[in-house]
Amino acid sequence: MTKKLFLLDAMALIYRAYYALIRSPRITTTGRNTNAQFGFTNTLFDLINKEKPTHLAVCFDTHAPTERHTDFSDYKANRQEAPEDLLASIPDIQRIIRGFNIPCVELDGYEADDVIGTLAWQAADAGYEVYMVTPDKDYGQLLIHPHVYIYRPPYMGSKEEILDAKKVCEKWDIARVEQVVDILGLMGDAVDNIPGIAGVGEKTAAKLLKEYDTLENVLENADNIKGALGEKVRKGKESAIISKKLATIITNVPVQFHEENFMLKEWNSKELIDVFTELEFKTLGKRILGETFNAFQSAPAGVQTDLFGNVVESAAPAPKAEVEEAAATGFQADKNINNTLHSYSLLDTPEKIKEFITVALQQTEICFDTETTNIDANEAQLVGLSFSFSPHEAYYIPCPANQQQTKAILALLNELFSQPQITWIGQNLKYDLLVLKWYNVELKGALYDTMLAHYVVEPEGRRSMDLLSAQYLGYEPVHIEELIGKKGKNQGNMRDVEIERVKDYAAEDADITLQLKQALHPLLKEKDVEKVFYEVENPLVKVLTDMEFEGITVDVDFLREYSKELEREAKQFEQNVFTAAGVPFNLSSPKQLGEILFERLKIDPKAKKTKTGQYATGEDVLLKLAANNPIVSDILGYRELTKLRSTYVEALPQLLNSKTGRVHTSYAQAVAVTGRLSSNNPNLQNIPIRTDRGREIRKAFIPRDEKHTLVSADYSQIELRIVAAISGDPNMCEAFKLGKDIHTATAAKVFGIKDEEVTKEQRYRAKGVNFGIIYGQSAFGLADNLGISRSEAKEIIDNYKKEFSGITRYMDSTINFAKENGYVQTLMGRKRWLRDINSSNFTVRGFAERNAINSPIQGTAADMIKMAMIRIHAAMQKEKLRSKMLLQVHDELVFDALIEELDVLKPLILENMKAALPLPNEVPVEAELGVGQNWLEAH
DNA sequence: TGAATCACG
DNA sequence: ACGTACGTGATTCAG
Structure with missing residues (x-):
């Protein structure tokens, strides 16, 4: 068997892992960022599993300066200081490497690429196939030696890639790998502050080498190069020579390749368990160490869930002796079980479908997913449906292009879909529901959307299924790009992909989503966000589906x-x-x-x-x-x-829309961290209103026909009412109870006058302060915004604080709550985690503090209108109204109202809006409603 | 692809 | 001494 040596460029991989998850960082319960540790461990483990190296080492840079620094003082000079989190990850990563019993190699005065280069060539001489694991293209120069390759681990959806000399030449567009150093010398490297020749980039460098073959020859012939380029080359000669030297990897570093040191050995499981526990790598730990890892886990204390997330009695922790034994022996993990142990069935005949339905009818929870021809659900045709109700088992039903046949299949499935006792699990169910609605199929049962589960558990960051799967299941599913290509004009169509491949992809999606549900479900309780999940987010899905279906x-x-x-x-x-x-x-x-x-x-x-x-x-x-x-x-x-x-x-x-001729926006339900919806394609939540010319555009939004009219209903001062209610400030609560104009009442208090004496200017300023309060604004910001002096602004704010001391108290106590608990929450228990709230950085902490004040206010308003929408939707169904809810604009709802239904509809809307979420301290909620032939008139 | 700008609540 | 209002999405330019 050939001996395979893998040499890992540690720092490069750590950087990459850290930044790969930067938008949705992994944070432990104690607030540590573990992106780098997680990503590195994943890469290392996948590599061992998949590539089966016989020998392996990890190479680090040291802090000591290298020859490159002494020769050239600017070298790596403009490199930014690495983030704190990243640096803090290095000791953990070294512990993990020790746990895997893999050697770390580093040498003062040399960089990791020098060490790797030297070892690679020695090992290749000794008969090894050597893979240098790094995303760095500069390593290409080392491929002069046959049997040495670059291994680029999988990254952000792209597969791993093994580069040989030929591939490297293609990437750079050069003839021989020897030219890698020439091209680097000519173009330089911005990251390492290697200058190269000013104005020469990758393309120009390749062009020059095509003609002159080597850097030295380019410089010798500088006088023959015409135009501006020639001028640049002549000017940059010296720099080019230094740059080439800097870019050349040193291959005679004083290290010696001893194969017995680099051989893969048994793991030190105890060390791994310790680190993984500390870093809270639950699924990853289990994936690497197998079931035994659970036995060591103390938190969450012995809680395990069954298939559908119900808590079951957990096995007792392993006895101490067993623990010691396992640690002493070390053991290899199971293979990636998702790949090997699943059973995905293709249901391509009515008989098979019927048989499946018989089994499915026994279930109370079914996970499903649709495959379609379009990311826009309103334009999509169904290509297939996948179902799963047991992990690693899934079914795929293909739907032919012939829409009659597809409808016949859906007719069979309708019995299943109309079961009221089945809860349907899915990732972004609104999409699937919308696709099905165009086929006249409606799901009767409750919904459980894993995307929304993740949203309430972790409102920041992204939550694509691929990402969630990697994070919660430690498994990377098949990417859709592998079937239909990357986004762009050449993107293919799911319909044209071989059915077997679609089956594997689609079935896996349903399977993974079901497993995701099981992984996320306990977190809902752990984080205490079940209420907002079950009472707000899930029931809203069908409401939004209907609104998006209607369009305007x-x-x-x-x-x-x-x-x-x-x-x-x-x-x-x-x-x-x-x-x-x-x-x-x-x-x-x-x-x-x-x-x-x-x-x-x-x-x-x-x-x-x-x-x-x-x-x-x-x-x-x-x-x-x-x-x-x-x-x-x-x-x-x-x-x-x-x-x-x-x-x-x-x-x-x-x-x-091609079918309706109407505009169908799409509501993002899991994007805004505060709990609001957002609208896109097009965004109908930012249609102009503030200027005359802008407002005109609202005239273009009209009822669907002459039997309809537009109705717009909006909450009055909802955010300030929420401030009054949750702060309990007596003056502000009183103003609302008396039905006063809140800004006038505020001005009267602040300026110490009667309501009737308040001028326009004073009301305007009071309004500015009221809004500033909602956002946690400073005196400076207020002055800037109102165009008054800072001292004037300060006086107003001081008066405000005196008159509305309850609000100041609320703001202080909210920040304190956040500092102690690490989160703030809305009336419905929607949470926002503020990991910077105790930061020593003034700016960063200030930002978190303003979020602490604003999020419960904005979020409670979002909870309220969402609950109103659910109530109104239900009431309209109950009354069998044919009017339709069309749009939501944060505090406003727009309807296409059948004129004959107006008398019923208007009070139905207003009453449900007011009663949706009663506020504390008896602060009343008010809503107003208008009717018109276009959106401007109705508003 | 990111920055700048500006539309809304 | 420093920077200075919360939450979004779409368009345009420019490297």
Whole structure:
């Protein structure tokens, strides 16, 4: 058997693991970030399992300076300090490596690539196949030696990749691997601060080498190179020579390859168990160490769940002697069970489907998933359905392109779907429900959406099924890209993929989702978020499905006319700006605009720059300059009109559904950390209203026909009512109870006058403070926002704090709660974790503190309207109304109302909105309702 | 792909 | 001394 040596570039892999999960970091209950430890361990374990190396070593860099640093002081000079979390992970990772009984190699004065290069060549000389495990392309130069390869572990959905000399040459577009150092010398490396030749990148370097073969030859012939490139090369000669030297990996480092040291040995399980327990690697620990790992786990104390997440009696922890024995022996883990032990059946005849239905009818919980032709559920055709009710077992029913046949299959399944006692489990069920609704299929039972379970357990970060599977099951499922290719114009269609492959993919999805449900289910209780999950999020799914199915009618002719008008006016503004500037330029480019305003016209000597070094030209900046510079109002005018045109007026008519001719937005139910919905494709939650020209666009949203009219109902000052209610501040509660205008009442208190004496300006300022409170604003921010002095702002805030001391108390106690518990929560128990709340960094902590104040307010409002939607939806069904709920805009609901139903519908909406979530301290909830021939009129 | 800008609550 | 309001999504430019 050939001997296979794997050499791991530790730091490169650690960095990659850390940043791969940066958007949804793994945090332990004690607040440690374990991205790097998790990712590295996963990679290492998968590698051992899959590639079956006979020999293995991990190479680290040391802190000692290398020859490269002494020769060239800028080397790696602009490399940023690694994040704290990442550095803290290194000792853990070294413990893990020790646990696997793998040697760590490091040598002062040399970098990991030098050590790896030297060992690789020695081992290859000794007859090994050597794989250097790294994402770094620079290693390509070492492939001069046959039997040495680069192994790039799987990353972010792409498969692992083994690079030989030929593949490396293809990647760089060069003829021989020897040229890797030449290309690096020419182009440099921004990460390591290797300069190369200024203005020469990868493509140019490859071109030069095609002609001149080596870097030295390029430099010798510099005088023959024409044009700007020749100039660059002549200027960069010296730099190129240094760069090549820096990029050359040293292969005669004083290390010796001794094969007995690098041989894979038995693991030190005790060490591994200790580290994994400490890092809270539950599923990963189990995957690597097998069932025995559970026996060592103390938390959660002996709780295990059965197939459907019900708590069952757990086995007693293993006796001490057994523990010692297991630790002493060491043992290899089972293979990835998902790959080997599953049974996925293809149900491609009516008989098989019927047989399946008979079994499925016995179940109370079934996991299912649809395969379709389109990511837009409203345009999708069904390609197949998969089901699972037992882990590692799943069924796939293909649906032919012939829609009649597909309907016949669905007719068979309808008996199953209409069972009221079955709970349907799925990941993002709204999608599947919507696809089925277009086939007239409706699910009668309750829903259990794993995406939403994860949302309430961990509202931040992403939750694609692939990610959840990796995180909670330690298993990487088949990626959809492997079937239909990457997103883009060449993306294929699920319909064209071989049925066997779709079966494996689809069945696995249902299987994994079922397992995910089991993994997530105990966390709902652990984190105490069951209420919001069962009473708010899951029941909302069917409501949103129906809203997305309906869509809203858009008056395209009106928009076309309006577009022309906006274009005409925008041109005029643009002309005015060009005239004032004395030169035409791209007014849509903030960069060019900044240069014109602040360098050419010099309208503000104190112009501020953004963090990227450009001039800031945002609306707030420009408004301050508007008084003295007439050009500014033309710029703002242009901005307003082009924004309206490109984002709404031109975009909306492109998004009409092919079947309905209406616009169907999609609501994201698991995106906003506070619990709000968000709307996309198109976003119908940001249709203009604040300016006259913008507001016009609302006229384009109209009822579906002459028998209908639009109804809009919105909560009045809901967030401030929630502040009053949960803070219990007597003055603010009182104002609401008396039905006062809250901003006027606030102004009266703050300025010490009667309600009737409050001026417009005073009310405006009080409104500013009220909003500031909701966001945790400072005096500076208030001053900036209201355009008043800082001292004035401070006085107002001080008065506010005195008059509404309950609110100040609430803010302080909320922050304290967050500091002690690490989270804040809404009235429905929706939580947001604030891991930075105790940070020593002022800015970071400040951000967390403002979140602590704002999230319960914004989140409670979100809970309330979601519950109102569920109630209204149910009441409309009960009354058999044919009017439809169409849109939700955070505190507003829009309906297509059958005119004859208005008398029933209006009170039904208002009463359910008000009663959806009663507030403490008897603070009343008010809602208002309007009717009109378009959205503007109704609002 | 990220930054800047701006639409909404 | 520092930076300064919460939550979203779409469009445009530019590297």
